[in-house]
Amino acid sequence: LAAPPSPPGQDPHGWRVPVDCVRANELCAAEASCSSRYRTLRQCLAGRDRNTMLANKECQAALEVLQESPLYDCRCKRGMKKELQCLQIYWSIHLGLTEGEEFYEVSPYEPVTSRLSDIFRLASIFSGMDPAANSKSNHCLDAAKACNLNDNCKRLRSGYISTCSREISASEHCSRRKCHKALRQFFDRVPSEYTYRLLFCSCKDQACAERRRQTIVPSCSYEDKEKPNCLDLRSTCRTDHLCRSRLADFHTNCQASFQTLTSCPGDNYQACLGSYAGLIGFDMTPNYIDASTTSITISPWCSCKGSGNMEEECEKFLRDFTENPCLRNAIQAFGNGTDVNLSP
Amino acid sequence: SRRKRARARHKPCALKELEVSVSDLGLGYESDETVLFRYCSGTCEAAVRSYDLSLKSMRSKRRIKKEKVRARPCCRPLAYDDDVSFLDTYNRYYTVNELSAKECGCV
Numbered sequence: 001l002a003a004p005p006s007p008p009g010q011d012p013h014g015w016r017v018p019v020d021c022v023r024a025n026e027l028c029a030a031e032a033s034c035s036s037r038y039r040t041l042r043q044c045l046a047g048r049d050r051n052t053m054l055a056n057k058e059c060q061a062a063l064e065v066l067q068e069s070p071l072y073d074c075r076c077k078r079g080m081k082k083e084l085q086c087l088q089i090y091w092s093i094h095l096g097l098t099e100g101e102e103f104y105e106v107s108p109y110e111p112v113t114s115r116l117s118d119i120f121r122l123a124s125i126f127s128g129m130d131p132a133a134n135s136k137s138n139h140c141l142d143a144a145k146a147c148n149l150n151d152n153c154k155r156l157r158s159g160y161i162s163t164c165s166r167e168i169s170a171s172e173h174c175s176r177r178k179c180h181k182a183l184r185q186f187f188d189r190v191p192s193e194y195t196y197r198l199l200f201c202s203c204k205d206q207a208c209a210e211r212r213r214q215t216i217v218p219s220c221s222y223e224d225k226e227k228p229n230c231l232d233l234r235s236t237c238r239t240d241h242l243c244r245s246r247l248a249d250f251h252t253n254c255q256a257s258f259q260t261l262t263s264c265p266g267d268n269y270q271a272c273l274g275s276y277a278g279l280i281g282f283d284m285t286p287n288y289i290d291a292s293t294t295s296i297t298i299s300p301w302c303s304c305k306g307s308g309n310m311e312e313e314c315e316k317f318l319r320d321f322t323e324n325p326c327l328r329n330a331i332q333a334f335g336n337g338t339d340v341n342l343s344p
Numbered sequence: 345s346r347r348k349r350a351r352a353r354h355k356p357c358a359l360k361e362l363e364v365s366v367s368d369l370g371l372g373y374e375s376d377e378t379v380l381f382r383y384c385s386g387t388c389e390a391a392v393r394s395y396d397l398s399l400k401s402m403r404s405k406r407r408i409k410k411e412k413v414r415a416r417p418c419c420r421p422l423a424y425d426d427d428v429s430f431l432d433t434y435n436r437y438y439t440v441n442e443l444s445a446k447e448c449g450c451v
Contacts, residue, residue, distance in 0.1 A: 144430070144431070154379075155426050158427045161429035161437050211431060214435055
Protein backbone atom coordinates (compact mmCIF):
# COMPACT_ATOMS: atom_id res chain seq x y z
CA LEU A 1 0.00 0.00 0.00
CA ALA A 2 1.52 3.29 -1.02
CA ALA A 3 1.45 6.10 1.52
CA PRO A 4 -0.68 9.06 0.55
CA PRO A 5 1.42 11.90 -0.84
CA SER A 6 2.34 14.26 1.96
CA PRO A 7 2.43 18.00 1.48
CA PRO A 8 5.91 19.29 0.75
CA GLY A 9 7.90 20.40 3.77
CA GLN A 10 6.07 17.94 6.00
CA ASP A 11 6.76 14.33 6.79
CA PRO A 12 3.96 11.72 6.62
CA HIS A 13 3.13 12.32 10.31
CA GLY A 14 2.47 15.96 9.73
CA TRP A 15 5.64 17.15 11.44
CA ARG A 16 7.54 19.88 9.76
CA VAL A 17 10.86 18.67 8.42
CA PRO A 18 13.48 21.42 8.56
CA VAL A 19 13.98 22.55 5.02
CA ASP A 20 16.57 24.99 3.72
CA CYS A 21 15.32 28.41 2.66
CA VAL A 22 16.28 28.00 -0.99
CA ARG A 23 14.11 24.87 -1.13
CA ALA A 24 11.36 26.53 0.91
CA ASN A 25 11.39 29.40 -1.55
CA GLU A 26 10.92 26.94 -4.43
CA LEU A 27 8.00 25.30 -2.62
CA CYS A 28 6.46 28.73 -2.04
CA ALA A 29 6.97 29.75 -5.65
CA ALA A 30 5.03 26.68 -6.77
CA GLU A 31 2.00 27.84 -4.81
CA ALA A 32 0.14 30.88 -6.13
CA SER A 33 -1.07 32.31 -2.80
CA CYS A 34 2.28 31.83 -1.05
CA SER A 35 4.32 33.34 -3.87
CA SER A 36 2.12 36.44 -4.17
CA ARG A 37 2.23 37.02 -0.40
CA TYR A 38 5.99 36.58 -0.36
CA ARG A 39 6.36 39.09 -3.18
CA THR A 40 4.18 41.56 -1.26
CA LEU A 41 6.25 41.14 1.91
CA ARG A 42 9.52 41.71 0.11
CA GLN A 43 8.16 44.92 -1.35
CA CYS A 44 6.94 45.96 2.11
CA LEU A 45 10.35 45.40 3.68
CA ALA A 46 12.38 47.02 0.92
CA GLY A 47 13.87 50.14 2.45
CA ARG A 48 11.34 50.46 5.27
CA ASP A 49 11.49 49.72 8.96
CA ARG A 50 9.21 47.29 10.73
CA ASN A 51 6.78 49.84 12.13
CA THR A 52 5.96 51.55 8.85
CA MET A 53 5.67 48.15 7.27
CA LEU A 54 3.21 46.85 9.85
CA ALA A 55 1.13 49.99 9.54
CA ASN A 56 0.19 48.68 6.13
CA LYS A 57 -2.66 46.15 6.35
CA GLU A 58 -1.62 44.30 3.24
CA CYS A 59 1.91 43.88 4.55
CA GLN A 60 0.66 42.64 7.90
CA ALA A 61 -1.58 40.07 6.25
CA ALA A 62 1.25 38.84 4.05
CA LEU A 63 3.49 38.34 7.09
CA GLU A 64 0.79 36.43 8.97
CA VAL A 65 0.17 34.05 6.08
CA LEU A 66 3.86 33.44 5.53
CA GLN A 67 4.30 32.38 9.15
CA GLU A 68 2.33 29.28 8.25
CA SER A 69 4.49 28.47 5.23
CA PRO A 70 7.69 26.39 5.12
CA LEU A 71 9.52 29.69 4.67
CA TYR A 72 8.91 30.58 8.30
CA ASP A 73 11.17 28.02 9.97
CA CYS A 74 13.59 27.36 7.16
CA ARG A 75 17.32 27.39 7.95
CA CYS A 76 20.63 27.56 6.06
CA LYS A 77 23.83 25.53 6.18
CA ARG A 78 27.27 27.04 6.53
CA GLY A 79 29.17 26.79 3.27
CA MET A 80 26.13 25.45 1.38
CA LYS A 81 25.62 26.16 -2.29
CA LYS A 82 23.74 29.48 -2.62
CA GLU A 83 24.42 30.33 1.04
CA LEU A 84 23.93 34.06 0.44
CA GLN A 85 20.65 33.51 -1.40
CA CYS A 86 19.45 31.27 1.43
CA LEU A 87 20.30 33.91 4.04
CA GLN A 88 18.64 36.66 2.03
CA ILE A 89 15.43 34.63 2.04
CA TYR A 90 15.76 33.94 5.77
CA TRP A 91 16.22 37.59 6.73
CA SER A 92 13.51 38.78 4.34
CA ILE A 93 11.00 37.08 6.64
CA HIS A 94 12.75 37.43 9.99
CA LEU A 95 13.54 41.11 9.74
CA GLY A 96 9.80 41.63 9.57
CA LEU A 97 9.27 39.56 12.70
CA THR A 98 11.78 41.11 15.09
CA GLU A 99 11.20 44.22 17.14
CA GLY A 100 13.84 46.49 15.72
CA GLU A 101 17.38 46.08 17.01
CA GLU A 102 17.63 43.04 19.22
CA PHE A 103 20.71 42.27 21.27
CA TYR A 104 20.80 38.58 20.42
CA GLU A 105 19.38 37.26 17.18
CA VAL A 106 18.49 33.65 16.45
CA SER A 107 20.97 31.90 14.19
CA PRO A 108 19.72 31.26 10.66
CA TYR A 109 22.00 28.23 10.53
CA GLU A 110 20.96 24.66 11.25
CA PRO A 111 21.99 23.58 14.73
CA VAL A 112 25.20 21.56 14.92
CA THR A 113 23.76 18.31 16.22
CA SER A 114 26.52 15.87 15.37
CA ARG A 115 29.14 16.32 18.02
CA LEU A 116 32.25 15.81 15.98
CA SER A 117 34.21 14.64 19.00
CA ASP A 118 36.62 12.96 16.61
CA ILE A 119 38.32 16.29 16.21
CA PHE A 120 38.89 16.52 19.92
CA ARG A 121 40.18 12.98 20.04
CA LEU A 122 42.52 13.86 17.20
CA ALA A 123 43.70 16.92 19.08
CA SER A 124 44.45 14.82 22.16
CA ILE A 125 46.49 12.39 20.08
CA PHE A 126 48.46 15.24 18.59
CA SER A 127 49.06 16.98 21.89
CA GLY A 128 50.55 13.81 23.31
CA MET A 129 52.38 12.97 20.11
CA ASP A 130 55.96 13.47 21.18
CA PRO A 131 56.22 12.94 24.95
CA ALA A 132 60.03 13.29 24.94
CA ALA A 133 59.91 16.80 23.54
CA ASN A 134 56.81 17.76 25.47
CA SER A 135 58.36 20.65 27.37
CA LYS A 136 59.78 22.11 24.16
CA SER A 137 56.88 21.27 21.85
CA ASN A 138 55.04 23.99 19.99
CA HIS A 139 51.54 22.83 19.07
CA CYS A 140 50.99 25.79 16.76
CA LEU A 141 54.11 24.83 14.80
CA ASP A 142 52.89 21.22 14.63
CA ALA A 143 49.56 22.50 13.30
CA ALA A 144 51.35 24.46 10.56
CA LYS A 145 53.31 21.34 9.66
CA ALA A 146 50.16 19.23 9.44
CA CYS A 147 48.62 21.86 7.16
CA ASN A 148 51.72 22.13 4.94
CA LEU A 149 51.77 18.37 4.43
CA ASN A 150 48.17 18.37 3.19
CA ASP A 151 47.86 19.72 -0.35
CA ASN A 152 44.44 21.31 0.07
CA CYS A 153 45.25 22.97 3.40
CA LYS A 154 48.66 24.16 2.16
CA ARG A 155 47.19 25.64 -1.03
CA LEU A 156 44.43 27.61 0.71
CA ARG A 157 46.67 28.67 3.60
CA SER A 158 49.30 29.98 1.19
CA GLY A 159 46.41 31.55 -0.71
CA TYR A 160 45.28 33.76 2.17
CA ILE A 161 48.78 34.42 3.52
CA SER A 162 50.06 35.69 0.18
CA THR A 163 46.89 37.73 -0.41
CA CYS A 164 46.92 39.23 3.09
CA SER A 165 50.62 40.11 3.03
CA ARG A 166 50.74 41.51 -0.50
CA GLU A 167 51.50 45.22 -0.47
CA ILE A 168 49.27 47.30 -2.76
CA SER A 169 50.98 50.69 -2.60
CA ALA A 170 52.91 52.88 -0.19
CA SER A 171 49.68 54.13 1.37
CA GLU A 172 47.68 50.89 1.29
CA HIS A 173 49.58 48.05 2.83
CA CYS A 174 47.15 45.30 1.78
CA SER A 175 43.72 44.67 0.31
CA ARG A 176 41.55 43.91 3.33
CA ARG A 177 38.61 42.91 1.14
CA LYS A 178 40.63 40.31 -0.79
CA CYS A 179 42.32 39.13 2.42
CA HIS A 180 38.96 38.54 4.11
CA LYS A 181 37.69 36.66 1.08
CA ALA A 182 40.74 34.38 1.02
CA LEU A 183 40.37 33.74 4.77
CA ARG A 184 36.71 32.79 4.31
CA GLN A 185 37.69 30.34 1.58
CA PHE A 186 40.27 28.78 3.89
CA PHE A 187 37.83 28.33 6.76
CA ASP A 188 34.98 27.17 4.51
CA ARG A 189 36.89 24.67 2.40
CA VAL A 190 39.52 23.17 4.67
CA PRO A 191 38.33 20.49 7.15
CA SER A 192 38.17 21.76 10.73
CA GLU A 193 40.71 19.18 11.93
CA TYR A 194 43.31 21.41 10.23
CA THR A 195 41.83 24.87 10.71
CA TYR A 196 40.94 24.44 14.42
CA ARG A 197 44.43 23.13 15.18
CA LEU A 198 45.95 26.29 13.72
CA LEU A 199 43.44 28.57 15.41
CA PHE A 200 43.10 26.97 18.85
CA CYS A 201 46.50 25.35 19.50
CA SER A 202 47.58 25.40 23.15
CA CYS A 203 50.78 27.23 24.03
CA LYS A 204 53.36 27.15 26.79
CA ASP A 205 55.64 29.92 25.56
CA GLN A 206 55.34 33.29 23.91
CA ALA A 207 56.74 32.28 20.51
CA CYS A 208 53.93 29.76 20.21
CA ALA A 209 51.26 32.21 21.38
CA GLU A 210 52.52 34.83 18.95
CA ARG A 211 52.34 32.30 16.11
CA ARG A 212 48.75 31.55 17.18
CA ARG A 213 47.89 35.26 17.17
CA GLN A 214 49.45 35.60 13.72
CA THR A 215 47.36 32.78 12.22
CA ILE A 216 44.86 35.07 10.49
CA VAL A 217 47.52 37.64 9.40
CA PRO A 218 46.05 40.23 11.82
CA SER A 219 48.03 43.18 10.42
CA CYS A 220 45.74 43.00 7.38
CA SER A 221 42.60 41.11 8.42
CA TYR A 222 42.14 42.44 11.95
CA GLU A 223 43.98 45.63 12.92
CA ASP A 224 43.06 49.01 11.51
CA LYS A 225 44.24 52.58 11.91
CA GLU A 226 41.41 53.32 14.30
CA LYS A 227 39.31 51.20 16.63
CA PRO A 228 35.63 51.77 15.94
CA ASN A 229 32.96 51.66 18.63
CA CYS A 230 31.72 48.09 19.06
CA LEU A 231 28.05 49.01 18.58
CA ASP A 232 28.89 50.89 15.39
CA LEU A 233 30.81 47.84 14.21
CA ARG A 234 27.80 45.68 15.04
CA SER A 235 25.54 47.94 12.97
CA THR A 236 27.93 47.71 10.03
CA CYS A 237 27.97 43.93 10.40
CA ARG A 238 24.19 43.76 10.52
CA THR A 239 23.79 45.54 7.18
CA ASP A 240 25.48 42.53 5.57
CA HIS A 241 23.42 39.33 5.47
CA LEU A 242 26.43 37.03 5.82
CA CYS A 243 28.08 38.95 8.67
CA ARG A 244 24.76 39.32 10.47
CA SER A 245 24.12 35.59 10.21
CA ARG A 246 27.58 34.61 11.43
CA LEU A 247 27.24 36.97 14.41
CA ALA A 248 23.81 35.57 15.26
CA ASP A 249 25.30 32.08 15.00
CA PHE A 250 28.12 33.06 17.38
CA HIS A 251 25.60 34.47 19.86
CA THR A 252 23.48 31.32 19.63
CA ASN A 253 26.33 28.84 20.11
CA CYS A 254 28.82 30.66 22.34
CA GLN A 255 26.54 32.55 24.69
CA ALA A 256 27.66 31.84 28.24
CA SER A 257 25.13 29.76 30.12
CA PHE A 258 24.86 29.25 33.86
CA GLN A 259 22.89 26.05 33.42
CA THR A 260 25.60 23.84 31.98
CA LEU A 261 28.82 22.39 33.30
CA THR A 262 30.92 23.89 30.51
CA SER A 263 29.09 27.26 30.39
CA CYS A 264 28.26 26.47 26.74
CA PRO A 265 24.72 26.00 25.35
CA GLY A 266 24.05 22.24 25.35
CA ASP A 267 27.66 21.65 26.44
CA ASN A 268 28.52 21.79 22.75
CA TYR A 269 32.10 23.06 22.32
CA GLN A 270 32.13 22.13 18.64
CA ALA A 271 29.27 24.44 17.81
CA CYS A 272 30.90 27.35 19.63
CA LEU A 273 34.30 26.87 17.97
CA GLY A 274 32.60 26.52 14.59
CA SER A 275 30.68 29.75 14.89
CA TYR A 276 33.78 31.55 16.19
CA ALA A 277 35.72 30.43 13.09
CA GLY A 278 32.71 31.47 11.01
CA LEU A 279 33.24 35.11 12.00
CA ILE A 280 36.74 35.26 10.53
CA GLY A 281 36.83 37.17 7.26
CA PHE A 282 34.01 39.58 8.16
CA ASP A 283 33.84 43.01 9.80
CA MET A 284 33.45 41.27 13.16
CA THR A 285 36.66 39.20 12.74
CA PRO A 286 37.83 38.17 16.24
CA ASN A 287 41.39 37.43 17.33
CA TYR A 288 43.66 36.96 20.33
CA ILE A 289 44.49 40.42 21.64
CA ASP A 290 48.05 39.50 22.68
CA ALA A 291 50.57 36.67 22.88
CA SER A 292 49.86 35.79 26.49
CA THR A 293 50.22 32.11 27.32
CA THR A 294 48.38 32.13 30.62
CA SER A 295 45.18 34.02 29.85
CA ILE A 296 43.34 33.82 26.57
CA THR A 297 41.59 37.07 25.64
CA ILE A 298 39.62 37.33 22.41
CA SER A 299 38.12 40.48 20.94
CA PRO A 300 36.93 41.96 17.67
CA TRP A 301 38.78 45.14 16.61
CA CYS A 302 36.61 47.63 18.51
CA SER A 303 36.28 49.40 21.86
CA CYS A 304 33.52 50.98 23.94
CA LYS A 305 34.94 54.50 23.69
CA GLY A 306 32.35 56.99 22.58
CA SER A 307 29.36 54.84 23.47
CA GLY A 308 27.45 57.68 25.15
CA ASN A 309 24.40 56.40 26.97
CA MET A 310 24.84 52.99 25.31
CA GLU A 311 27.98 52.25 27.31
CA GLU A 312 26.39 49.38 29.23
CA GLU A 313 25.07 47.68 26.11
CA CYS A 314 28.45 48.11 24.43
CA GLU A 315 30.30 46.55 27.37
CA LYS A 316 27.84 43.67 27.39
CA PHE A 317 28.41 43.08 23.69
CA LEU A 318 32.19 43.18 24.05
CA ARG A 319 32.20 40.89 27.11
CA ASP A 320 30.71 38.07 24.99
CA PHE A 321 34.12 37.97 23.35
CA THR A 322 36.56 39.13 26.02
CA GLU A 323 35.11 37.51 29.13
CA ASN A 324 33.14 34.60 27.80
CA PRO A 325 33.62 31.41 29.87
CA CYS A 326 32.00 29.24 27.16
CA LEU A 327 34.37 30.45 24.44
CA ARG A 328 37.38 30.26 26.73
CA ASN A 329 36.54 26.74 27.95
CA ALA A 330 35.94 25.56 24.38
CA ILE A 331 39.31 26.89 23.18
CA GLN A 332 41.15 25.44 26.17
CA ALA A 333 39.40 22.09 25.85
CA PHE A 334 40.35 21.85 22.21
CA GLY A 335 43.96 22.76 22.98
CA ASN A 336 44.15 20.09 25.67
CA GLY A 337 42.22 17.58 23.58
CA THR A 338 39.49 17.15 26.18
CA ASP A 339 35.91 17.33 24.99
CA VAL A 340 33.19 16.96 27.60
CA ASN A 341 32.16 13.40 28.20
CA LEU A 342 28.40 13.25 28.11
CA SER A 343 27.99 9.50 28.41
CA PRO A 344 26.01 8.62 31.56
CA SER B 345 71.93 -4.98 -0.50
CA ARG B 346 74.36 -3.87 -3.20
CA ARG B 347 71.93 -5.20 -5.80
CA LYS B 348 69.15 -3.36 -4.09
CA ARG B 349 71.12 -0.10 -4.23
CA ALA B 350 71.94 -0.66 -7.87
CA ARG B 351 68.29 -1.21 -8.68
CA ALA B 352 67.32 1.93 -6.77
CA ARG B 353 69.80 3.95 -8.77
CA HIS B 354 68.24 2.79 -12.02
CA LYS B 355 64.68 3.73 -11.17
CA PRO B 356 63.06 5.75 -13.94
CA CYS B 357 62.52 9.48 -13.54
CA ALA B 358 59.72 10.15 -11.02
CA LEU B 359 58.46 12.55 -8.37
CA LYS B 360 59.77 11.99 -4.85
CA GLU B 361 59.11 13.89 -1.65
CA LEU B 362 60.85 14.94 1.52
CA GLU B 363 59.70 16.74 4.68
CA VAL B 364 62.14 19.56 5.31
CA SER B 365 62.29 22.61 7.54
CA VAL B 366 62.18 25.95 5.78
CA SER B 367 65.63 26.86 7.16
CA ASP B 368 67.08 23.74 5.48
CA LEU B 369 65.95 24.92 2.06
CA GLY B 370 68.97 27.19 1.97
CA LEU B 371 67.04 30.16 0.64
CA GLY B 372 67.99 32.37 3.57
CA TYR B 373 64.72 32.16 5.50
CA GLU B 374 64.76 31.35 9.20
CA SER B 375 61.72 29.31 10.10
CA ASP B 376 61.02 26.08 11.96
CA GLU B 377 57.99 25.37 9.80
CA THR B 378 58.07 22.07 7.94
CA VAL B 379 57.17 21.97 4.26
CA LEU B 380 56.85 19.19 1.76
CA PHE B 381 59.64 19.35 -0.82
CA ARG B 382 58.89 17.38 -3.98
CA TYR B 383 61.73 16.76 -6.41
CA CYS B 384 62.48 14.78 -9.56
CA SER B 385 64.82 11.84 -9.44
CA GLY B 386 65.63 8.82 -11.57
CA THR B 387 67.24 7.87 -14.85
CA CYS B 388 66.19 8.75 -18.36
CA GLU B 389 67.65 5.84 -20.31
CA ALA B 390 64.36 5.01 -21.95
CA ALA B 391 63.98 8.57 -23.19
CA VAL B 392 67.17 8.71 -25.30
CA ARG B 393 66.26 10.15 -28.69
CA SER B 394 68.01 10.15 -32.09
CA TYR B 395 69.03 13.68 -31.17
CA ASP B 396 71.09 12.43 -28.21
CA LEU B 397 72.76 9.63 -30.24
CA SER B 398 73.63 11.99 -33.08
CA LEU B 399 74.93 14.65 -30.73
CA LYS B 400 77.17 12.11 -29.07
CA SER B 401 78.45 11.01 -32.45
CA MET B 402 79.17 14.60 -33.54
CA ARG B 403 81.11 15.12 -30.35
CA SER B 404 83.18 11.95 -30.73
CA LYS B 405 83.95 12.87 -34.34
CA ARG B 406 85.11 16.25 -32.92
CA ARG B 407 82.58 18.10 -35.07
CA ILE B 408 81.51 19.81 -31.85
CA LYS B 409 84.51 20.77 -29.77
CA LYS B 410 84.22 23.92 -27.74
CA GLU B 411 80.56 24.24 -26.95
CA LYS B 412 79.00 22.78 -23.86
CA VAL B 413 76.37 20.26 -24.93
CA ARG B 414 74.34 17.65 -23.14
CA ALA B 415 73.82 14.43 -25.05
CA ARG B 416 71.59 12.80 -22.44
CA PRO B 417 68.01 13.57 -21.43
CA CYS B 418 67.67 14.88 -17.94
CA CYS B 419 65.07 14.22 -15.22
CA ARG B 420 63.60 17.66 -14.45
CA PRO B 421 60.29 19.19 -13.27
CA LEU B 422 57.80 19.72 -16.07
CA ALA B 423 55.55 21.76 -13.77
CA TYR B 424 55.97 23.34 -10.36
CA ASP B 425 53.71 23.21 -7.33
CA ASP B 426 51.62 26.15 -6.07
CA ASP B 427 53.12 28.80 -3.81
CA VAL B 428 54.21 27.91 -0.28
CA SER B 429 53.73 30.43 2.54
CA PHE B 430 55.18 30.29 6.02
CA LEU B 431 55.81 32.37 9.14
CA ASP B 432 59.47 32.93 10.02
CA THR B 433 61.07 33.17 13.47
CA TYR B 434 60.62 36.97 13.42
CA ASN B 435 56.85 36.60 12.85
CA ARG B 436 56.90 37.75 9.26
CA TYR B 437 55.10 35.88 6.52
CA TYR B 438 56.82 34.93 3.28
CA THR B 439 55.60 33.26 0.13
CA VAL B 440 57.93 31.27 -2.12
CA ASN B 441 56.92 30.23 -5.61
CA GLU B 442 58.18 27.37 -7.78
CA LEU B 443 59.72 25.70 -4.75
CA SER B 444 58.52 22.19 -5.33
CA ALA B 445 58.07 19.99 -8.40
CA LYS B 446 54.59 18.91 -9.42
CA GLU B 447 55.36 16.72 -12.42
CA CYS B 448 58.60 15.21 -13.68
CA GLY B 449 59.84 14.17 -17.10
CA CYS B 450 62.90 13.48 -19.16
CA VAL B 451 63.71 16.59 -21.16
